[in-house]
Amino acid sequence: MKSIIIRGIWLSVVLLVVTGCMTNRSVPDGEYLYTRNSFKIEGERVKDHEIPSYFKQKVNRSVFYARPWVWIYDVGTTMKDSSIVQKFLCNVIGEPPEIYDSTLVDATARNILQHMHNLGYYNTEIVSEITLRKGLKMANVKYHIYPLQPYSLRNIDFSIENKAIKSFVMADWKKSKLDTGVIFTTASIKAERTRISEDLKNLGFYYFSKKQISFTADSNFQEHRIDLSLNIKPLGVSKGDSVVTFKSKQYKIKNIYIYPEIANSGPDNNIDTTIVRYSVDNIDSLDFYFIHNGKIAVNPKSIINAIFLKPTRLYKEDNVAYSYKSLFNLSIYKYIKINFIDTKVDNGNFGELDCIVELSKSDKFSLSTESELKNTAGDFGVEQGVSIITRNTFKGGEVLNVSVRGALEVQNVTNTDNDDINKILKIFNTFEFGTNVSLEIPRFLAPVKSNFFSRYFNPKTRIGLGYNFQDRPDYSRYIISSTFGYTWITNKYVSQIFNPVEVSSVKINPTDSFQSIIDNYEDPRIKYSYQDHLVLGMSYSYIYNERKWRSKTPFEFFFGKIDVGGIPYGVASNLIGNTKDTLGQYWVMGLPYTQFVKLSTDYRYYLPMARGSMMNVFRVNFGIGIPLFGSVAIPFEKSFYIGGANSLRAWTLGTLGPGSFNSNTKTFEMTGDIKIEFNYEFRFPISSSLRGALFTDVGNIFLLKANDQMPEGVFHFNNFYKKLAADIGYGIRYDLSFLVIRFDVAHPIYQPYYNKGQRWSMTTKDSKLIYTLNFAIGYPF
Numbered sequence: 001m002k003s004i005i006i007r008g009i010w011l012s013v014v015l016l017v018v019t020g021c022m023t024n025r026s027v028p029d030g031e032y033l034y035t036r037n038s039f040k041i042e043g044e045r046v047k048d049h050e051i052p053s054y055f056k057q058k059v060n061r062s063v064f065y066a067r068p069w070v071w072i073y074d075v076g077t078t079m080k081d082s083s084i085v086q087k088f089l090c091n092v093i094g095e096p097p098e099i100y101d102s103t104l105v106d107a108t109a110r111n112i113l114q115h116m117h118n119l120g121y122y123n124t125e126i127v128s129e130i131t132l133r134k135g136l137k138m139a140n141v142k143y144h145i146y147p148l149q150p151y152s153l154r155n156i157d158f159s160i161e162n163k164a165i166k167s168f169v170m171a172d173w174k175k176s177k178l179d180t181g182v183i184f185t186t187a188s189i190k191a192e193r194t195r196i197s198e199d200l201k202n203l204g205f206y207y208f209s210k211k212q213i214s215f216t217a218d219s220n221f222q223e224h225r226i227d228l229s230l231n232i233k234p235l236g237v238s239k240g241d242s243v244v245t246f247k248s249k250q251y252k253i254k255n256i257y258i259y260p261e262i263a264n265s266g267p268d269n270n271i272d273t274t275i276v277r278y279s280v281d282n283i284d285s286l287d288f289y290f291i292h293n294g295k296i297a298v299n300p301k302s303i304i305n306a307i308f309l310k311p312t313r314l315y316k317e318d319n320v321a322y323s324y325k326s327l328f329n330l331s332i333y334k335y336i337k338i339n340f341i342d343t344k345v346d347n348g349n350f351g352e353l354d355c356i357v358e359l360s361k362s363d364k365f366s367l368s369t370e371s372e373l374k375n376t377a378g379d380f381g382v383e384q385g386v387s388i389i390t391r392n393t394f395k396g397g398e399v400l401n402v403s404v405r406g407a408l409e410v411q412n413v414t415n416t417d418n419d420d421i422n423k424i425l426k427i428f429n430t431f432e433f434g435t436n437v438s439l440e441i442p443r444f445l446a447p448v449k450s451n452f453f454s455r456y457f458n459p460k461t462r463i464g465l466g467y468n469f470q471d472r473p474d475y476s477r478y479i480i481s482s483t484f485g486y487t488w489i490t491n492k493y494v495s496q497i498f499n500p501v502e503v504s505s506v507k508i509n510p511t512d513s514f515q516s517i518i519d520n521y522e523d524p525r526i527k528y529s530y531q532d533h534l535v536l537g538m539s540y541s542y543i544y545n546e547r548k549w550r551s552k553t554p555f556e557f558f559f560g561k562i563d564v565g566g567i568p569y570g571v572a573s574n575l576i577g578n579t580k581d582t583l584g585q586y587w588v589m590g591l592p593y594t595q596f597v598k599l600s601t602d603y604r605y606y607l608p609m610a611r612g613s614m615m616n617v618f619r620v621n622f623g624i625g626i627p628l629f630g631s632v633a634i635p636f637e638k639s640f641y642i643g644g645a646n647s648l649r650a651w652t653l654g655t656l657g658p659g660s661f662n663s664n665t666k667t668f669e670m671t672g673d674i675k676i677e678f679n680y681e682f683r684f685p686i687s688s689s690l691r692g693a694l695f696t697d698v699g700n701i702f703l704l705k706a707n708d709q710m711p712e713g714v715f716h717f718n719n720f721y722k723k724l725a726a727d728i729g730y731g732i733r734y735d736l737s738f739l740v741i742r743f744d745v746a747h748p749i750y751q752p753y754y755n756k757g758q759r760w761s762m763t764t765k766d767s768k769l770i771y772t773l774n775f776a777i778g779y780p781f
Helices: 002-022 068-077 084-093 103-118 163-171 186-201 300-305 317-329 512-519 524-529 567-575
Strands: 033-041 125-133 138-146 152-160 213-220 225-232 236-239 242-245 250-259 272-280 284-292 333-342 350-361 365-376 379-391 399-409 430-441 460-471 475-489 494-510 533-545 555-565 586-588 591-593 596-609 614-627 674-685 690-702 725-735 740-750 772-777
Touching (some): 068 084, 103 138, 103 186, 163 186, 250 300, 284 300, 494 512, 690 740
Parallel strands (some): 033 138, 152 225, 250 350, 533 591
Antiparallel strands (some): 213 225, 333 350, 399 430, 475 494, 586 591, 596 614, 674 690, 725 740
């Protein structure tokens, strides 16, 4: 292992030297390859700066100081002009060398200086340090920034003509980030204009504009203090030679007119108007006007529930955005538009607006297909899925999804006595078929009241039924499942799922040879995993997602889930006097079920580099399942696996662990009660649609209780880290914007099931290099 690492280091050094020298070949004489932008802030610490984004001249992409893309471009220039190879190397993968431009140095300095002024540092000095390496034909520039004392706010005055607006601004001033003593920045001024404008628009000031807000700053150069004046004036609109000013008043919604199918509302159609009186949020009954031709296809109450604007209420801009979002989430409309018409009628101190909601339905049915090819450690497989979506299924905005999936695969098994196991097309030995039916309802159903959560949480009810059949060389398995639950969105980052009912019925028919192997095992976990059983559970999930692809700033993702199985049913069984079997299980309708609790977490941190073109991704995945009240194991379907294209990629799914145990066979899929996993992936661009990745994965699964069959599989705090497997790898991703095709190659570097002293290894025991190919759709995390 040590020799392999040393060779890898030497190879990396050689590649760095070679590519570093060759990338300068295409640089013309007298010119320089621009290799680096850098800066240093001298003295004063400056917060929240974005200096790198103000560099006028960019540099070529690099990996550990080497520039392979420029080298590829250079190779392409030696090819025949306009040939396919030249176009591919120069235009798709490679990039031309960035030649140093001295005129952009001063331009960059001016950019940085303006940025420092915007941050409140008005006496900043910039010194540009230019380094030219004539022998290497390379140039870099370092900008030394000398910020002096920033300007801070001393006093804030208000000049607001409209008394109503002034009272609202003053009442909400505690929300402002402008305060005496804080640094005066352009960003804070812009943020304050936006905040005031948004607040007033949510208080009914329909016509209010940020253009009405201005700031006047009076500076004291000796004290570095600023006196600030906030000015709000009426908005003026030019009409001919005169200027018309809008009255700065609040507006209320008068009537709401809804066109449920705008395509049928033309002048040549027979138009009807239906007034629907409905109690929104169970407060009072309000009238909504439906303009339609023929029968309204969608239940009017479902449409009204998705509209957050109300007659007689103040106009609120946020409610317009919520209405768009809620109507879109019904998943039945392809066109949504909300307009307002000023009635020009004054109602006391308020104006009036008519709201026009125009809708057009999507096709009622849509069909989608998904195909997949799999190659798992030489086990080839094909999969085909078909889904049919029916929108507005029961006229209340419901969405019905029916999917069918079939798969064929070659699985290498060691516990069958049949030599001719490839019985399907003489190629495959495993067949899987499944169908799922789900119904999404845009409201809560009983027993939870429809108004239990605010409509702003976008509450939904989901009902699901599923059937899955697997025919393997060693057993066949039938799984029938059903779920009933609720989903809601707390805010733009947080969504939650609660499933009070999750029921699965599992029936297994092992072959005679496989059954005899099971019977010879003393481990109750193995016996339980391959017997008929029920899973009676419920679950709660919490999702926090800041995901912002192509972001230049870090963001996070967190998923947490708690599964509780069998406990309410176990209490009931105990009360009525049922007894447990030898595996600690109660029985219902001729099937056993287990009582357990399971916790699963998945945390990811995304750290962009190079203005968002590169990405570091860190993941921590932890889970634990605990059998309760005498149960010996959690259900097989709820156990933890590790390995595969989205986990430890050097091991196939279900072949690693638990702990340092290694069965040396594929008799059983390896599962555990505890899962610990750490992943890191560095993603970088190769071309506009092709990205590369370097990664490492560390982790394993463990058992909670001692097991004679797997003595090294038990988790112990003092040595579990010695049983964590590790791999390294590399891959490419082809990004089609709507689809990411991924191909990864992974090598193990630490194999905990080897003897001590041999675990740091990338090879088999007969010194053959181990590699695992992973083909998948989408990023692993």
